[in-house]
Amino acid sequence: MVDSKLDLLQGTLDLMVLQTLAAMGAQHGYGIARRIEQVSGDAVLLNQGTIYASLVRLQQRGWISAEWGVSDNNRKAKFYSITRTGRRQMANDAAHWQRLANVMGRMLAMQEDGGAQ
Amino acid sequence: MMASMRELLNRMRSFFRKKELDQDLDAELGSHLEHAIDENIQRGMTAEEARRQALIRIGGVTQAKEQQREARGLPALDILMQDLRYTLRTLRRDRSFALIAILILALGIGANIVVFSVVNTILLRPLPFHDPQQLVWITGGNDAKNLSNVTYPVAIYEDYVRQNQSLQSLTSYFAFSAANEDRLMDHGVEKPITAFMVAGNFFQTLGVQPTLGRLFTPNECQKGGRPAVLLTYPFWRRQFNADPSIVGKVVTMDNQPVTVVGVLPSSFNFGSIFLPGMNVQVLFPIIMDDIRNEGDALALIGRLKPGVTVAGAQAEANALFPRINAAHPEFGGGFQAIITGLKDHVSGNLRRSLIVLWSAVGLILLIVCVNLSNLMLARAAARSQEFALRSALGSGRLRLIRQLLTESLVLSIAGAFLGLLLACAGIYALAHSSSIAIPMLNSVTVNGTAVGWTVLITVATAVFFGLAPALKMSGKNLQESLKEMGRGSSTGKMHERLRGTLVILEVALSCVLLIGAGLLLRSFLRIMDVDLGFQPSHAATMQIDYQEQNDYKNPDRRYAALQEILRRVQAIPGIEAAGVTDNLPLERNRGWGFSAVGRAYTKEEEKNTDALVYIVTPGYLGAMGMHLIEGRDISWQDSSKSEPVAVINETAARFNWPGQDPIGRMAMVGGRKSRIIGVISDVRESSVEERSSSQMYLPWSQNGPEGNNLVVRTKLAPDVLESSVMSTLRSMNPAQPATEFRPIQQIVDRAVSPRRFFVLLVGAFAALGLILASLGIYGVISYSVTQRTQEIGIRMALGATMGRVQRDVLWRTLRLALLGIALGAALSFVVARLIAALLFATQPTDHATFAGVALLLIAVAFFAGYIPARRASRIDPMIALRND
Helix, strand or coil, rough: CCCCEEEECHHHHHHHHHHHHHHHHHEEHHHHHHCCCCCCCCCEECCCCHHHHHHHHHHHHHCCCEEEECCCCCCCCEEEEEEEEHHHHHHHHHHHHHHHHHHHHHHHHHHHHHHHH | CCHHHHHHHHHHHHCCCCHHHHHHHHHHHHHHHHHHHHHHHHHHHHHHHHHHHHHHHHHCCHHHHHHHHHHHHHHHHHHHHHHHHHHHHHHHHCCEEEEEEHHHHHHHHHHHHHHHHHHHHHCCCCCCCCCHHEEEEEEEECCCHHHHHHECCCCHHHHHHHHHCCCEEEEEEECCCCCCCEEEECCEEEEEEHHHHHHHHHHHHHHHCCCCCCCCHHHHHHCCCCCCEECCHHHHHCCCCCCCHHHCEEEECCEEEEEEEECCCCCCHHHHHHHCCCCCEEEEEHHHHCCCCCCCEEEEEEEECCCCCCCHHHHHHHHHHHHHHHHHHHCCCCCCCCCEEEEHHHHHHHHHHHHHHHHHHHHHHHHHHHHHHHHHHHHHHCCCCCCCCHHHCCCCCCHHHHHHHHHHHHHHHHHHHHHHHHHHHHHHHHHHHCCCCCHHHHHHCCCEEEHHHHHHHHCCCCCCCCHHHHHHCCCCCCCHHHHCCCCCCHHHHHHHHHHHEEEEEEEEHHHHHHHHHHHHHHHHHHHHHCCCCCCCCEEEEEECCCCHHCCCEEEEEHHHHHHHHHHHHHHHCEEEEEEECCCCCCCCCCCCEEEEEEEEEEEEEHCCCCEEEEEECCCHHHCCCCCCCECCCCCCCCCCCCCCCCCEEEHHHHHHCCCCCCCCCCCEECCEEEEEEEECCCCCCCCCCCCCCCCEEEEEHHHCCCEEEEEECCCCHHHHHHHHHHHHHHHHCCCCCCCEEEEHHHHHHHHHHHHHHHHHHHHHHHHHHHHHHHHHHHHHHHHHHHHHHHHHHHHHHHHHHHHHHHHHHHHHHHHHHHHHHHHHHHHHHHHHCCHHCCCCCCCCCCCHHHCCCCHHHHHHHHHHHHHHHHHHCCCHHHHHHHHH
């Protein structure tokens, strides 16, 4: 395991889950967790269990829906899929994150320049 | 917005579907682990290792569940439920504490609900009429003692109605009716009823609509119109079994067929608002032409036009009345109008008493809080280890405070429920006690406002008595608490000091209550001691009927009949004296002009030349136990043909013939020259508490045809005589309605009933305060003895005697009590000054009361301290030292 993993900012996980479901279609909790780990290159500190708080929250807000089904390896699992309002929400949040990331990038770049002078 | 609404709804739904959702989550997490294990095995791990790794990656199944539960449900409510469960468990374990606490709270809160309901009905709530703030009471003079000063003749009333611009409507009722003066023919038997007469527009002015039928028509208010009557709701229910078909039927009242035109609503109680303590059953319309010559007969009530103030109406009346007086020289002028809000008239003079009562009951609640704080602290001390343990296991300080406040809230709510039950019972009793002359008392109920108030004081109480112990407890250092498991230490002492302070406070508060109650009680006893000018004991009154069959037009024949009735009644064994009067003292009264012939009065004196007039038969003064100072009583020889005579009271004698003997002098009495034949001691005629004004007693024979109150004096119980008196009356008049003897004492009791009511309540609260204070003292001393068992044991082992130990404990008790008494007495000086207006012949600094209360509290403290002191002195040093 890598020494320093990223602590997840509040709300980040929710967006990751939404994005994962939007990209991969219906998934069960373990699948989503694994997917996030893989995409992040194991860089985020994720107790897989935390995903379930996020899932129930998103579900209660009506952004994802859930259904029990059977997985590829023939096990019972609860499958989540993103809803229409969920997609809209994800688009909003993603735009927000992009802007924030841009701003942060510029801010940090400025500081480095200042340090060089 | 939509999303958060939906989330909230879903969270609430989840709160109630815990079990199902937990099962679902369990299944989901199980599936998660299986997937993870499958994957790990595929990677080549052993089954055991695969499982271990899966569990590590998930980061704790319990934590995952906890997080998910928090995200989906209502965690705050979950904690509350937990606290509640825990509270119920601890209270069940400590049952006697819970019971005592709930009982104390129930008494405190119950008393508060009762008093609040009374205050709310009488003081806070508007009168039960339409737009009540527009209603005004119009009275003729400052001297409300004399009913004639309050009222107006028909002609003046009619002029005022016509000429004023500031009232939408001006109405009146006939003020000189009395209880049980009318008769209803009920299945062939005459039954006494209480009727009042009101002007045709009375109900319209107040905005009262009948429940059934209609109000009076103009025709029914005219001379010669169809006789009509309105029934009050309770009378309709009781007398006519709430039969709706009674409307339109004809009944016989006062030997006359009368049509019942309607039933008034249950919210309208004429007696309780205008004549507290009188149960008015039916209302007749006033036929103005019938009473045109009866002098001042009408009490006025007006409704202001929108936008007109009381002051505006007053200014107009000030301008109008001189003109109205000038137009009616026959009344001798002098009418004026003093206008006040109707509400002020009805309940204004109770305001002060009610506020005192409210404060007293607030004080009780404060004492209850202090007492419970103390109990909680004692309990908290015993539970300090439990709390140390909980906080060692990770409960935060806030969580502990929350837990303790939950406990006090649970106790408080339980107390409030019990208190509400007690209050309902108390209020039912109050509302159904017809003998208390306090307006609207019988319409007091526990309503929504009162319940709201209950909730408020319940929560406030809980926070008040729970917060101090909670802060104290949770603030404790964990280590110290755990250390303290052994012997008493410095925090234990601080704890004790806080409890001592609370006890001092409690004693001080109950000292204030006791002194207040003591002063009121002393005033009440002084009032009971007042020389009324007549002897209420051994006298009783009954209404007799002799007029109808004895020719209304022939007073002499009726007089003869009355003389015969009195002769026969006096002949009944056991009756010492008997007489008849038109009005009894402390009931209805009226005034006539009275002045010494040939004496010049100053302008100032002229205002007081009215005297209360009583038309009586020979024997009445004796039957009432009035005291003739000089001259003679009225006799049967004073007839319509002989010289008019009058008996007056001392005040009238002093006022009209200062420094002279009035006997044999002439006076103008109601416009007729009369000779003064006797002087009696002053009689308290309008209020037990106020000095007498001028009075005169005129012979029936010269002023008839009035009066039907038979008064008898007897050593026997009146009800023993009832049947023989009744059969004597029936032998003269078979139509004599069946009535009961009313002891004269009952009239006095009714007159002092408001004061008795307040004294009883304040006294009861003071007694409750005393009990609570003594409980508090006992609790603290007893606890400190238990805590110091070892210390006392050591001292005794070193040679302290039993007496010495006992004295020490008692001294500690008395020190608390004395400090409390000193503080309480100082507070009482202030409080007593505030209630000075309610005292009667009692100084606010009455030494006897202050000293008595101090002694009482010391005695109570002594007994409360004696039991633990005795226990302390019986401690066996050997056992005390070994124990622990």
